[in-house]
Amino acid sequence: MRPTAPLALAAALVATAGLTACGSGPGGDPDTVKVVYNRSTDNANRFKDEYLAGVKRQFEKANPGKKVKLIPIQATETDYSVKVQQMMRSARTAPDVVHEDTFRIGSDIEAGYLRPLDDHLAKWPEWERYLDSARRATRGEDGRTYGVPDGTDTRGLWFNKDIFAKAGLPGDWRPKNWADILDAARTVKRKVPGVVPLNVYTGKAPGETAVMQGFEMLLYGTGPDPLYDPGAKKWVVGGAGFRQSLEFIRTVYDEKLGPDVSDALDANVGTNVANEWLPEGKLAIALDGSWMGQHWIESGGKPWPQWSQLLGQAPMPTRTGAPPGRVSMSGGWAWAISARSGKPELAWSFVTTAQRRDNAVRWAVVGAQIAVREDVAADPEYRRSMPGVEFFTQLVRHTHYRPALPVYPQVSSAIGEAMEAVTTGDASPAEAAAGYDAALRDITGGAVVKRDR
Amino acid sequence: MTGAGLRTAPRRRPLRWLPLAPATVLLLLFLGGPICYCVYLALTDMRLTGSSSTSFVGLDNFRRAFGDPDFRNAVVLTLVFTIVSSVIGQNTLGLALAVLMRRASRPVRILTGAVVIAAWVLPEIVAGFLLYAFFRREGTLNAVLDQLGLPAQNWLFTLPILAVSFANVWRGTAFSMLVYSAALDAVPKEVEEAAEVDGASGVRRLWYVTLPVIRRAIGTNLMLNTLQTLSVFGLIWAMTRGGPGNRSQTLPVFMYDQAFLKSLIGYGTAIALLLLLVGAVFATVYLRLLREETR
Numbered sequence: 161m162r163p164t165a166p167l168a169l170a171a172a173l174v175a176t177a178g179l180t181a182c183g184s185g186p187g188g189d190p191d192t193v194k195v196v197y198n199r200s201t202d203n204a205n206r207f208k209d210e211y212l213a214g215v216k217r218q219f220e221k222a223n224p225g226k227k228v229k230l231i232p233i234q235a236t237e238t239d240y241s242v243k244v245q246q247m248m249r250s251a252r253t254a255p256d257v258v259h260e261d262t263f264r265i266g267s268d269i270e271a272g273y274l275r276p277l278d279d280h281l282a283k284w285p286e287w288e289r290y291l292d293s294a295r296r297a298t299r300g301e302d303g304r305t306y307g308v309p310d311g312t313d314t315r316g317l318w319f320n321k322d323i324f325a326k327a328g329l330p331g332d333w334r335p336k337n338w339a340d341i342l343d344a345a346r347t348v349k350r351k352v353p354g355v356v357p358l359n360v361y362t363g364k365a366p367g368e369t370a371v372m373q374g375f376e377m378l379l380y381g382t383g384p385d386p387l388y389d390p391g392a393k394k395w396v397v398g399g400a401g402f403r404q405s406l407e408f409i410r411t412v413y414d415e416k417l418g419p420d421v422s423d424a425l426d427a428n429v430g431t432n433v434a435n436e437w438l439p440e441g442k443l444a445i446a447l448d449g450s451w452m453g454q455h456w457i458e459s460g461g462k463p464w465p466q467w468s469q470l471l472g473q474a475p476m477p478t479r480t481g482a483p484p485g486r487v488s489m490s491g492g493w494a495w496a497i498s499a500r501s502g503k504p505e506l507a508w509s510f511v512t513t514a515q516r517r518d519n520a521v522r523w524a525v526v527g528a529q530i531a532v533r534e535d536v537a538a539d540p541e542y543r544r545s546m547p548g549v550e551f552f553t554q555l556v557r558h559t560h561y562r563p564a565l566p567v568y569p570q571v572s573s574a575i576g577e578a579m580e581a582v583t584t585g586d587a588s589p590a591e592a593a594a595g596y597d598a599a600l601r602d603i604t605g606g607a608v609v610k611r612d613r
Numbered sequence: 614m615t616g617a618g619l620r621t622a623p624r625r626r627p628l629r630w631l632p633l634a635p636a637t638v639l640l641l642l643f644l645g646g647p648i649c650y651c652v653y654l655a656l657t658d659m660r661l662t663g664s665s666s667t668s669f670v671g672l673d674n675f676r677r678a679f680g681d682p683d684f685r686n687a688v689v690l691t692l693v694f695t696i697v698s699s700v701i702g703q704n705t706l707g708l709a710l711a712v713l714m715r716r717a718s719r720p721v722r723i724l725t726g727a728v729v730i731a732a733w734v735l736p737e738i739v740a741g742f743l744l745y746a747f748f749r750r751e752g753t754l755n756a757v758l759d760q761l762g763l764p765a766q767n768w769l770f771t772l773p774i775l776a777v778s779f780a781n782v783w784r785g786t787a788f789s790m791l792v793y794s795a796a797l798d799a800v801p802k803e804v805e806e807a808a809e810v811d812g813a814s815g816v817r818r819l820w821y822v823t824l825p826v827i828r829r830a831i832g833t834n835l836m837l838n839t840l841q842t843l844s845v846f847g848l849i850w851a852m853t854r855g856g857p858g859n860r861s862q863t864l865p866v867f868m869y870d871q872a873f874l875k876s877l878i879g880y881g882t883a884i885a886l887l888l889l890l891v892g893a894v895f896a897t898v899y900l901r902l903l904r905e906e907t908r
Binding site for chain 1: 660661662663664665750767769770854856857858873874875876
C-alpha cells in the first residue's frame with residue numbers, strides 16, 4: 161500500500177460518515193397525518209378510496225390547518241403487507257396510520273412496529289360498543305390492544321340457482337356434510353358440462369385467500385382446535401383433520417370438480433371468480449366470503465343487478481355434520497398506529513374520525529363488512545345494505561378466528577405450499593401433511609403438540 | 614526521508630488522491646456499505662416481522678440452505694434457466710441473427726433489427742406480462758395453435774421453466790445480436806475471401822475463420838449474458854411467481870420468497886450471497902477461457 165492510500169481511505173471514510181449523518185427529520189410535516197392502506201388490484205373497484213377521501217375531508221374540516229395524506233398501495237394482500245412492513249422499519253418512511261389485516265397484526269406487534277392504544281381507548285366511549293371477539297383480534301400477547309377493528313367477515317357457500325336448476329338440484333340447497341358438497345359438484349359436472357362445478361381456493365399464489373377461504377373453512381370443520389392448541393399453547397402436528405382437508409382439496413382437483421389447476425393457482429383467481437366466473441354463469445358453487453356482493457352492486461367492479469336472485473347462500477357444513485353442523489372463519493382489518501409515528505395524537509384523531517358512528521356504518525355498507533359494533537349491527541341502513549347480509553351476520557355465532565400469533569403468517573405460507581402440492585399432484589395428502597409438519601417444527605423451533613392421525 | 618532516489622522519482626504528494634476522492638467516497642458509501650451490511654445480515658436471524666430482536670447466528674443460514682431441498686431445487690432450476698436461455702438460447706440465436714443479417718438486404722436488416730431490439734427495450738415487467746398473455750391457457754399461443762388445428766399447450770403449467778427460459782431468450786437476444794454484429798464487422802474481409810478462394814464452405818468458414826477471430830467477443834458476451842440471466846426476477850415473477858409448486862423457482866425468486874413472504878431477511882440474504890457465488894463460478898470459467906484464447 162502506498163503511504164497516501166490509508167490517508168485517502170481515512171478521508172473518504174470521514175466524508176462518508178458526514179454524508180450519512182445528515183438526513184431529513186423523521187415523519188416530515190408535523191401537521192400532516194400519513195395514512196397507508198391497500199388499494200384493490202381491480203381498477204374498477206375504488207370504494208375504499210372513495211370512503212377514505214370522505215374521511216379525509218371531514219378530518220381536515222374539523223381540524224383546520226391539519227392535513228391527511230392518503231397513501232394507497234395497489235398490490236395483492238401479501239405484497240401490500242411486505243411493503244408496509246418495510247415502510248415501518250424506519251422513522252423516516254413510517255406512515256402514521258396503517259390499515260392492518262388482523263392476521264398479520266400479531267406478527268407486527270411482535271416486531272415492534274405498532275403502538276399500543278390502551279391509553280387512548282380508555283378515554284374513548286365508543287370502544288364499549290365493539291364485540292369481544294373483534295377486540296381480541298387486535299390484542300397482543302402482552303394483553304395490550306394495538307388496533308381498532310373496522311369490520312369483520314364470514315364465509316360460506318355461494319351457489320348459482322340457474323345451474324342448480326339445470327342439474328336438478330334444489331334452489332334451497334343446504335349441504336349437511338362434505339360428501340353432500342362433492343355429490344352436488346359431481347352432479348353439476350355430469351349434467352351441466354362446460355361450467356366449473358366448485359371453486360375452493362388453493363395454492364401459494366392466492367396467499368391467505370387460499371389458506372383461509374379454502375383450507376381453514378375445511379379444517380375447522382374437522383374438530384376442535386385443529387391448528388393451534390390454546391391449552392398447550394402449541395401448534396398442532398399430525399392432526400387427522402389436516403390430512404382430511406388436504407384429501408378434500410385433492411378430490412376436488414383430481415376429479416376435475418374445480419377450475420383448471422393452472423387457473424386455480426393463478427394469483428388473480430379471486431378477481432376472476434368475482435368478475436367473470438360467477439357473473440357469467442361459469443361457476444356453480446363457490447366457497448367464498450360475505451363481501452362478494454360488493455363486486456356486483458352498482459358502484460362495484462362488475463355491476464350485476466340479477467345477482468341477488470340468481471345466487472343462493474348456504475352455511476359451510478362440518479366434515480361429517482357433527483355439531484354445531486356449520487363452520488365459518490372470520491378475519492377483518494383494523495386501524496393501527498405506527499410505533500415510529502411522530503404524531504400519535506393526530507393519528508389517533510384520524511382513527512376516531514374514521515370510526516365515528518356514521519362513518520363506521522358507511523364503511524360496513526360500502527366495504528360489504530360484517531359489523532363488529534353492536535350499534536352498527538343494529539343500524540337499519542346496514543341491515544338493508546346488501547341481500548344476504550342477514551345470512552352472513554348470523555354466521556358470526558359459529559365463526560372461528562385464526563390464531564393471531566406472530567408466526568401465523570409463516571404457518572399460513574406453509575399451508576399454502578401443502579395445498580399447492582396436492583393440487584398439482586406433486587404430493588399425496590399424507591406426504592404434504594408430513595411436509596407441513598416438518599415446516600411447522602422449523603417455524604416454531606419444535607414447540608408443537610402431536611395428535612395421532 | 615532523504616535520498617538520491619527521490620530525485621529520479623517525483624515526490625508522492627498526499628494531495629494526489631484528491632481527484633479520486635469523490636469516486637472513492639461514493640463507492641464506499643453506495644457499494645461497499647451495503648455489501649458489508651449484507652454479509653452481516655446473512656450471519657443473523659433478522660426478520661421482517663414477528664420478532665423485534667436480531668441475534669448473531671454465525672453460519673446457520675448457510676447450513677440451513679445446504680440442507681434445504683427447496684434451495685437445491687432453486688439451484689438446479691437456476692442452472693437450467695441460465696444454460697438454456699442464456700448460454701444456448703440468446704447466444705446462439707444472437708450469433709445466427711448477426712451472421713444472417715450481414716447477408717440480408719437493407720430493408721430486411723432494418724426490419725429484423727427493429728423487431729429484435731424492440732423486445733429488448735421493453736421494461737422487464739412489461740415483457741413478463743406480454744409473455745404471460747402469450748403462454749396463458751386462453752392466450753395468443755393457444756389461439757394460434759387452435760387455428761392451425763394443433764392441440765393447445767399449457768406451458769406455464771406443464772413446463773414453466775422452459776416457458777420462462779423462452780421468454781428470456783425472446784427478450785435478451787437483441788443484446789447478443791448487437792455484440793456479434795459489431796464483432797463480425799471486425800473480421801478482415803481478406804481472410805474470408807482467401808478462405809472462399811480455397812473452397813471452404815460457408816459453415817466451415819464460420820467455424821475455422823470467423824469464430825476464432827471473434828472469440829473474445831463470444832467470451833465477453835457469454836459473461837454479460839450469464840450474469841444478467843442469473844439475476845432475472847421480474848420476468849419470472851410476472852409470468853409464474855415461481856410456480857406451480859416450485860417448478861420455476863430460480864434463486865432470485867426463492868430469495869424473495871424467503872426474505873419477504875416468509876419474513877426471513879437473514880436467510881434470504883444468505884441465499885443472495887450464494888447466488889453471488891454461483892455468478893462468480895460462471896465468471897471465473899469464462900475468464901479462464903478468455904485467457905487461454907489470448908495465448
